[in-house]
Amino acid sequence: xxxxxxxxxxxxxxxxxxxxxxxxxxxxxxxxxxxxxxxxxxxxxxxxxxxxxxxxxxxxxxxxxxxxxxxxxxxxxxxxxxxxxxxxxxxxxxxxxxxxxxxxxxxxxxxxxxxxxxxxxxxxxxxxxxxxxxxxxxxxxxxxxxxxxxxxxxxxxxxxxxxxxxxxxxxxxxxxxxxxxxxxxxxxxxxxxxxxxxxxxxxxxxxxxxxxxxxxxxxxxxxxxxxxxxxxxxxxxxxxxxxxxxxxxxxxxxxxxxxxxxxxxxxxxxxxxxxxxxxxxxxxxxxxxxxxxxxxxxxxxxxxxxxxxxxxxxxxxxxxxxxxxxxxxxxxxxxxxxxxxxxxxxxxxxxxxxxxxxxxxxxxxxxxxxxxxxxxxxxxxxxxxxxxxxxxxxxxxxxxxxxxxxxxxxxxxxxxxxxxxxxxxxxxxxxxxxxxxxxxxxxxxxxxxxxxxxxxxxxxxx
Amino acid sequence: xxxxxxxxxxxxxxxxxxxxxxxxxxxxxxxxxxxxxxxxxxxxxxxxxxxxxxxxxxxxxxxxxxxxxxxxxxxxxxxxxxxxxxxxxxxxxxxxxxxxxxxxxxxxxxxxxxxxxxxxxxxxxxxxxxxxxxxxxxxxxxxxxxxxxxxxxxxxxxxxxxxxxxxxxxxxxxxxxxxxxxxxxxxxxxxxxxxxxxxxxxxxxxxxxxxxxxxxxxxxxxxxxxxxxxxxxxxxxxxxxxxxxxxxxxxxxxxxxxxxxxxxxxxxxxxxxxxxxxxxxxxxxxxxxxxxxxxxxxxxxxxxxxxxxxxxxxxxxxxxxx
Numbered sequence: 001x002x003x004x005x006x007x008x009x010x011x012x013x014x015x016x017x018x019x020x021x022x023x024x025x026x027x028x029x030x031x032x033x034x035x036x037x038x039x040x041x042x043x044x045x046x047x048x049x050x051x052x053x054x055x056x057x058x059x060x061x062x063x064x065x066x067x068x069x070x071x072x073x074x075x076x077x078x079x080x081x082x083x084x085x086x087x088x089x090x091x092x093x094x095x096x097x098x099x100x101x102x103x104x105x106x107x108x109x110x111x112x113x114x115x116x117x118x119x120x121x122x123x124x125x126x127x128x129x130x131x132x133x134x135x136x137x138x139x140x141x142x143x144x145x146x147x148x149x150x151x152x153x154x155x156x157x158x159x160x161x162x163x164x165x166x167x168x169x170x171x172x173x174x175x176x177x178x179x180x181x182x183x184x185x186x187x188x189x190x191x192x193x194x195x196x197x198x199x200x201x202x203x204x205x206x207x208x209x210x211x212x213x214x215x216x217x218x219x220x221x222x223x224x225x226x227x228x229x230x231x232x233x234x235x236x237x238x239x240x241x242x243x244x245x246x247x248x249x250x251x252x253x254x255x256x257x258x259x260x261x262x263x264x265x266x267x268x269x270x271x272x273x274x275x276x277x278x279x280x281x282x283x284x285x286x287x288x289x290x291x292x293x294x295x296x297x298x299x300x301x302x303x304x305x306x307x308x309x310x311x312x313x314x315x316x317x318x319x320x321x322x323x324x325x326x327x328x329x330x331x332x333x334x335x336x337x338x339x340x341x342x343x344x345x346x347x348x349x350x351x352x353x354x355x356x357x358x359x360x361x362x363x364x365x366x367x368x369x370x371x372x373x374x375x376x377x378x379x380x381x382x383x384x385x386x387x388x389x390x391x392x393x394x395x396x397x398x399x400x401x402x403x404x405x406x407x408x409x410x411x412x413x414x415x416x417x418x419x420x421x422x423x424x425x426x427x428x429x430x431x432x433x434x435x436x437x438x439x440x441x442x443x444x445x446x447x448x449x450x451x452x453x454x455x456x457x458x459x460x461x462x
Numbered sequence: 463x464x465x466x467x468x469x470x471x472x473x474x475x476x477x478x479x480x481x482x483x484x485x486x487x488x489x490x491x492x493x494x495x496x497x498x499x500x501x502x503x504x505x506x507x508x509x510x511x512x513x514x515x516x517x518x519x520x521x522x523x524x525x526x527x528x529x530x531x532x533x534x535x536x537x538x539x540x541x542x543x544x545x546x547x548x549x550x551x552x553x554x555x556x557x558x559x560x561x562x563x564x565x566x567x568x569x570x571x572x573x574x575x576x577x578x579x580x581x582x583x584x585x586x587x588x589x590x591x592x593x594x595x596x597x598x599x600x601x602x603x604x605x606x607x608x609x610x611x612x613x614x615x616x617x618x619x620x621x622x623x624x625x626x627x628x629x630x631x632x633x634x635x636x637x638x639x640x641x642x643x644x645x646x647x648x649x650x651x652x653x654x655x656x657x658x659x660x661x662x663x664x665x666x667x668x669x670x671x672x673x674x675x676x677x678x679x680x681x682x683x684x685x686x687x688x689x690x691x692x693x694x695x696x697x698x699x700x701x702x703x704x705x706x707x708x709x710x711x712x713x714x715x716x717x718x719x720x721x722x723x724x725x726x727x728x729x730x731x732x733x734x735x736x737x738x739x740x741x742x743x744x745x746x747x748x749x750x751x752x753x754x755x756x757x758x759x760x761x762x763x764x765x766x767x768x769x770x771x772x773x774x775x776x777x778x779x780x781x782x783x784x
Contacts, residue, residue, distance in 0.1 A: 443603035
């Protein structure tokens with residue numbers, strides 16, 4: 001006769017047939033492997049839940065790859081100018097204004113470099129991400145630049161034609177008695193002038209490509225990634241900043257959700273399990289904290305600690321330059337939800353038969369808490385971790401938007417804040433990139449919370 | 463009954479006392495006078511200012527001062543940011559703008575989401591339910607800010623500039639003149655209200671659907687069906703009525719938050735409500751106003767908590783005994 005438990009402990013899905021209950025118990029029948037639990041099985045059958053878990057793992061891996069050395073994306077890269085400001089992403093065909101600005105940006109900088117006291121050095125220093133200056137002599141570069149500037153003057157003429165056409169169209173629109181044919185003609189004139197200006201710009205762009213060739217191969221891939229989301233109003237890469245923000249969000253989400261779940265479970269568990277004075281104290285504490293709206297706590301705490309000139313003990317940096325104010329703000333507010341739920345569950349479990357039996361056979365409180373109560377509230381901790389994570393990410397965006405959150409590194413809130421004034425100008429890709437990435441992460445977490453609840457919470461209504 | 467009310471009141475008083483203590487301590491983590499004065503102020507200026515503002519008095523005196531202000535509802539401390547007015551004059555006019563956004567938003571979003579919850583709950587697991595809940599989760603996953611930015615862009619800017627329909631203001635608020643109030647309200651407040659409704663719809667719909675589904679599993683639903691009630695009658699007469707308790711609870715819980723309004727909405731649309739006032743005065747280091755608004759909010763919250771408890775006790779006699 002063999003002790004089934006000792007064999008099946010590690011193996012997932014190994015058939016377990018305790019032929020003799022007593023023998024099984026003597027062998028220290030451990031609970032079946034993690035994957036064998038009915039809740040876990042139910043969760044694994046939920047396709048969208050598993051997909052969400054995979055997606056979240058992907059985000060976490062990405063965040064770790066950014067945070068740990070060799071950094072996938074360094075902080076400097078997110079602050080570096082890579083082109084003209086407000087350039088649309090690769091997937092958008094740039095409007096005439098954006099193309100002009102791009103050409104002007106590159107030509108101006110090469111012009112400046114040529115005129116500097118040490119042209120060779122400043123030409124060598126010209127670097128817009130991977131788009132380096134072509135290896136040519138300074139004279140050759142000057143010659144190409146002259147050609148480009150000439151072409152630019154010709155383009156200016158075409159631009160004048162476009163302006164005239166636009167003014168004419170406005171006059172037609174303003175005059176009340178213009179016929180439909182007149183309006184149509186004016187519109188066509190503008191379109192033609194625009195096409196003409198576009199054609200006139202092409203030689204300039206050709207010269208720019210000659211001076212600063214677009215990289216190919218691996219460098220081209222990197223360059224494409226940088227330019228994918230276009231540039232913000234300071235000429236920084238939006239795609240890099242949006243991806244780097246994953247790290248910021250995960251960092252804040254992880255730390256605050258961990259604090260919330262650990263503090264909430266400890267206090268909630270103690271309150272529910274011991275009852276009496278402890279219970280009163282904990283309930284009283286969270287009723288006190290929750291009598292001020294969440295957003296007010298966030299704003300006030302973040303503001304107060306951003307102002308203060310304390311230094312953080314381990315880092316030796318002033319508190320305002322770290323994420324500590326944000327962590328503090330969330331730590332005060334987010335544990336309450338977990339605490340409530342765990343307290344209720346602990347109170348319920350305390351009265352159940354198996355706890356009474358455990359007490360009867362002489363288990364101490366520590367053993368009861370770790371062996372009997374904890375496994376039964378573990379799912380609640382996971383669900384609340386997921387909920388706190390989402391709350392932290394969404395709260396961080398709001399705080400950063402109000403200027404009270406992250407500083408010194410990109411975050412989705414900062415991206416949205418930066419893009420606020422540009423949206424009115426039709427420049428929406430910065431808002432789009434931040435929103436899209438944040439949406440995917442938060443959506444995945446929402447789906448995961450639902451799937452966890454479906455699988456583990458018997459009371460949950462799906 | 464009255465002993466129950468008294469017990470609730472007595473229970474909540476120490477909570478309030480501590481919350482005010484916490485708020486005052488928190489706001490004194492940095493010296494408010496140093497924050498307010500510039501860094502190169504002389505010690506004499508500093509001492510004078512501190513004395514003027516009454517911050518050199520013992521902490522307990524300041525504490526009871528603030529408590530007294532809240533209890534008597536008279537806020538005569540000077541605001542630091544708008545130096546000519548008292549704290550009361552700053553806070554008072556901010557209440558109506560806040561309410562004119564949040565109250566309609568609460569009513570509309572509750573009605574809408576209860577209806578959607580009923581529809582989804584009664585078709586549980588079917589396509590309507592699944593797509594509605596999908597939309598709800600999508601709505602929950604999009605940041606509040608995005609709703610505000612896009613709402614403002616399309617609702618105000620795009621309509622004004624591209625279509626020439628001047629329906630909503632881009633931002634701002636105008637005082638209440640009774641005769642033109644409805645149109646002014648539509649012009650300035652309808653867009654923020656609509657955004658607020660859209661934001662809360664996701665959360666509310668899911669909550670109410672859960673409530674409805676829970677009720678639909680109850681025995682009385684089966685009985686009602688067995689005796690031949692139509693599905694419509696089961697939903698409206700039986701399920702909805704029984705679901706009223708959690709619905710009312712949720713509405714009651716949100717009531718105190720109406721006062722502060724939505725800080726974000728007010729900040730973005732520059733509506734001079736309490737949230738906006740708190741934010742601007744706080745970032746301009748107006749210490750008395752910040753302190754008073756937070757203390758006042760806590761008081762309102764606790765009062766409405768007591769009210770909720772009492773209402774429960776009135777509705778359900780079992781509550782009184784526990």
